[in-house]
């Protein structure tokens with residue numbers, strides 16, 4: 001197959017995920033983000049990259065958003081929100097971070113394939129996304145892509161859709177948000 005045929009298949013796989021995501025769950029997360037003082041985003045590897053992109057757009061909307069593990073990340077306090085993106089829901093460093101956030105009185109949201117995973121069970125809000133975890137032997141979900149690629153792509157597009165929902169709720173547009181874009185680059 002040529003590269004663009006693979007591309008078409010990837011887009012097709014992503015289209016199929018849309019009907020498998022709950023608007024009710026998404027709305028819970030949107031509302032929690034709007035009512036929380038600080039938002040923290042965590043993820044490992046590629047899942048972490050998607051979270052970083054989400055934190056950046058939240059900052060463009062004027063939300064106090066941080067990426068866990070960065071040098072300038074603030075302290076999590078009671079009633080702050082931690083959003084963990086983890087396909088497997090079992091990544092050890094993220095389990096510890098979720099436990100710590102809970103012990104500090106924070107709310108934990110998990111974006112995961114497996115609501116019954118360790119991170120899913122620790123979470124107060126769960127967004128179930130379709131896809132296969134990186135160890136594909138642990139899932140029957142069909143994808144032509146390796147490891148967790150479909151989940152990770154779905155996650156970044158889901159995060160971008162959440163941003164659009166915020167923009168609608170807060171009356172924001174791209175021009176207003178661009179005013180907060182980094183200009184030392």
Ligand SMILES: O=C([C@H](O)CO)[C@H](O)[C@H](O)COP(=O)(O)O
Nearest residue numbers: 045046047086087088091147148
């Ligand atoms: O980096 C990753 C990867 O290449 C899998 O496709 C994962 O995102 C990383 O290992 C974190 O895993 P999960 O917590 O299961 O998302």
